[in-house]
Amino acid sequence: MDFNWTHQDSAYRQRIRDFLQSELPANWADIARFGPGSEEQTEFSLQFCPKLADAGLLIPHWPEQWGGAARPPWEHFILGEEMWRVGEFGSDEQKRQYIPEMASGKAIWCQGFSEPNAGSDLASLRTRAVREGDNYVINGQKIWTSYAALAGQCFLLAQTDGPDGGRSGIAIFLVPMDTPGIEVRAIPSLIGHGDIHEVFFTDVCVPASSRLGEEGEGWNIISYALANERVGIPRYEMGTAELDRMVAELKSRGSFSDSVVRARAAEAAAACEAARLLVYRVVDGRARNVPPANEANLARYAVVTAEHLVTDFGMDFLPDSFSERSHLSFLSHHERAIVTGIAAGAAEIQLNLVARRELDLPRGS
Amino acid sequence: MRLDYNEDQTTFLTFLGQMLASSEAEFRAAEDWGRYEYGAALDARLEENGFFDAAAEEELGTVAAAAMTYEVAQKPVAIECGASSLLRPFLGREAPRPLAVVLDDAPGAIRYLPVARTLISVSDKTVRVAELTEGSVSEVESLYAYPMGTVDRKALSWSELDVASDRVRVLWRVATAAELAGVLKGALESVLAYVRERQQFGRPLGSFQAVQHRLSINAIEIEASRMLLLKAAQSLSAEDAALALGYVQKIASRVGYDFHQFMGAMGLTLEHPLHRWTYRARLLRADQGGSSSASLAYASERWGAP
Numbered sequence: 001m002d003f004n005w006t007h008q009d010s011a012y013r014q015r016i017r018d019f020l021q022s023e024l025p026a027n028w029a030d031i032a033r034f035g036p037g038s039e040e041q042t043e044f045s046l047q048f049c050p051k052l053a054d055a056g057l058l059i060p061h062w063p064e065q066w067g068g069a070a071r072p073p074w075e076h077f078i079l080g081e082e083m084w085r086v087g088e089f090g091s092d093e094q095k096r097q098y099i100p101e102m103a104s105g106k107a108i109w110c111q112g113f114s115e116p117n118a119g120s121d122l123a124s125l126r127t128r129a130v131r132e133g134d135n136y137v138i139n140g141q142k143i144w145t146s147y148a149a150l151a152g153q154c155f156l157l158a159q160t161d162g163p164d165g166g167r168s169g170i171a172i173f174l175v176p177m178d179t180p181g182i183e184v185r186a187i188p189s190l191i192g193h194g195d196i197h198e199v200f201f202t203d204v205c206v207p208a209s210s211r212l213g214e215e216g217e218g219w220n221i222i223s224y225a226l227a228n229e230r231v232g233i234p235r236y237e238m239g240t241a242e243l244d245r246m247v248a249e250l251k252s253r254g255s256f257s258d259s260v261v262r263a264r265a266a267e268a269a270a271a272c273e274a275a276r277l278l279v280y281r282v283v284d285g286r287a288r289n290v291p292p293a294n295e296a297n298l299a300r301y302a303v304v305t306a307e308h309l310v311t312d313f314g315m316d317f318l319p320d321s322f323s324e325r326s327h328l329s330f331l332s333h334h335e336r337a338i339v340t341g342i343a344a345g346a347a348e349i350q351l352n353l354v355a356r357r358e359l360d361l362p363r364g365s
Numbered sequence: 366m367r368l369d370y371n372e373d374q375t376t377f378l379t380f381l382g383q384m385l386a387s388s389e390a391e392f393r394a395a396e397d398w399g400r401y402e403y404g405a406a407l408d409a410r411l412e413e414n415g416f417f418d419a420a421a422e423e424e425l426g427t428v429a430a431a432a433m434t435y436e437v438a439q440k441p442v443a444i445e446c447g448a449s450s451l452l453r454p455f456l457g458r459e460a461p462r463p464l465a466v467v468l469d470d471a472p473g474a475i476r477y478l479p480v481a482r483t484l485i486s487v488s489d490k491t492v493r494v495a496e497l498t499e500g501s502v503s504e505v506e507s508l509y510a511y512p513m514g515t516v517d518r519k520a521l522s523w524s525e526l527d528v529a530s531d532r533v534r535v536l537w538r539v540a541t542a543a544e545l546a547g548v549l550k551g552a553l554e555s556v557l558a559y560v561r562e563r564q565q566f567g568r569p570l571g572s573f574q575a576v577q578h579r580l581s582i583n584a585i586e587i588e589a590s591r592m593l594l595l596k597a598a599q600s601l602s603a604e605d606a607a608l609a610l611g612y613v614q615k616i617a618s619r620v621g622y623d624f625h626q627f628m629g630a631m632g633l634t635l636e637h638p639l640h641r642w643t644y645r646a647r648l649l650r651a652d653q654g655g656s657s658s659a660s661l662a663y664a665s666e667r668w669g670a671p
Binding site for chain 2: 256
């Protein structure tokens with residue numbers, strides 16, 4: 001057991017820090033204020049991601065043949081790994097079509113998963129894809145879709161086996177968002193401008209070659225992708241950074257000598273470190289090629305708890321900062337803390353999975 | 366970064382697991398419904414086989430010693446392990462075990478003292494040890510599921526050790542965190558076994574989501590405790606040790622109440638072992654000033670003095 005970083009890992013981290021130091025603009029907090037779906041941040045991302053790609057920092061974990069460097073999991077786990085699944089399950093034609101743009105940092109994708117009646121119970125989704133010759137015709141509705149208005153492509157889940165097809169009928173389609181019959185409506189929300197949307201599919205015709213994997217394989221692919229998404233973003237690191245900023249602010253006001261405040265800061269930090277180590281267990285398993293068990297479910301719940309404790313600490317002891325322009329990151333963090341227990345599978349779904357798979361508790365009747 | 370045990374640690378913990386699977390480690394109601402049973406025979410066999418010396422061996426180290434403390438604490442019999450496996454190898458001299466530890470001359474009864482052969486006293490500046498002679502310790506009746514005792518501390522023959530008290534405090538925080546996390550894990554397993562079997566409303570109690578969610582949260586927090594204490598065992602940094610102890614002490618009370626809640630009236634009896642873990646946890650959660658004290662120590666390490 002070794003909790004230390006290797007020299008290579010430390011050097012890699014330093015390289016990323018140096019890159020961000022030189023490339024992130026001074027007004028980054030302003031740009032990021034309204035979240036990754038906002039026009040401001042999207043415009044920035046479309047400039048920034050190609051720079052990351054040029055520096056070899058966008059997709060270092062991808063296989064070399066698709067432009068990556070096949071670097072080990074510890075170096076890259078902060079990146080959106082579900083897109084890597086395209087390389088795992090996709091046909092050569094799909095890889096040639098999509099991967100270069102993703103690898104160069106110019107692609108924006110959205111995930112067509114949730115529906116009005118299929119949220120936590122994702123397998124009950126009802127968007128239909130009906131085979132007609134060499135094409136599929138897609139009808140249905142998606143909701144809560146992040147970045148749909150800006151995305152060029154949609155990673156879409158649809159049912160191919162009729163309305164009661166269940167998991168075995170789910171297939172994945174890679175659908176260009178400019179295909180006729182797709183309508184996107186933004187949903188005004190708490191969590192950033194342009195972040196969540198409704199997407200309507202009316203007689204959307206896509207070629208059969210846009211199906212990722214086989215009919216019926218979709219659920220396995222998506223289960224894998226969600227396992228990655230659950231720990232894909234190192235939110236404990238954001239929480240830790242916010243907590244340090246909050247402590248710095250309290251110190252500058254002379255308010256960090258109170259024992260209650262100090263103990264609460266320590267409890268929030270402890271929750272962040274607990275989440276960090278549980279997430280590291282997931283990455284450690286990947287690095288050693290151990291098949292994933294339930295680590296991601298445990299980790300995700302711990303991350304949610306940590307986010308809440310950090311936010312509560314700030315709101316309790318720096319309530320005025322949540323309305324000041326000088327502390328935009330506190331406000332953004334608070335908004336994220338609400339969504340973190342919902343996105344990528346509700347926290348309670350993680351607890352169900354822990355109970356059944358980790359604790360071997362029986363199913364309800 | 367590598368978060369599985371190395372080959373030597375795996376072998377060590379496998380052998381330990383075999384020894385702890387002995388019937389000597391199982392629950393038996395104590396005579397006169399006493400609150401604890403000291404696992405003297407198992408303790409002796411662990412000592413004979415060198416288990417308490419792991420920390421001094423390079424390939425095993427303090428991580429294996431902390432992992433051992435966590436495993437031993439899961440048993441319903443009490444065996445003094447934390448001080449023996451994590452403090453003793455660093456004292457710079459032989460110290461007959463079992464060991465008892467007192468910090469800052471805290472008043473009151475000391476756990477393990479009635480079975481201990483050495484008392485270690487840690488203060489701000491010094492670490493001292495005294496061998497305990499037969500008859501010098503008075504056992505104290507208590508609710509805590511440990512042998513508890515007092516001794517006339519002034520009358521003991523103390524020797525000062527050439528070891529930094531700060532380092533011993535860090536090791537003791539790690540040892541206490543490991544023992545408390547192990548106690549909670551032992552209780553969790555006991556409760557899980559019960560709710561998988563116990564039928565109400567025609568189905569197992571453990572199939573109700575209200576029960577599942579709370580036990581899942583408890584299990585996540587106990588696993589987080591284990592990871593935090595193992596990290597602290599490797600780094601032996603004051604920051605990591607305070608964090609690990611503060612975290613597990615913070616969760617201990619709520620988790621313990623949940624366990625009793627789901628065990629129902631059976632958990633109130635002395636025929637079921639749950640009380641053994643509950644009352645060890647009760648003592649450990651308050652040890653060294655409890656979660657608040659550990660949290661303040663962490664805050665000072667991380668963000669500086671007030």
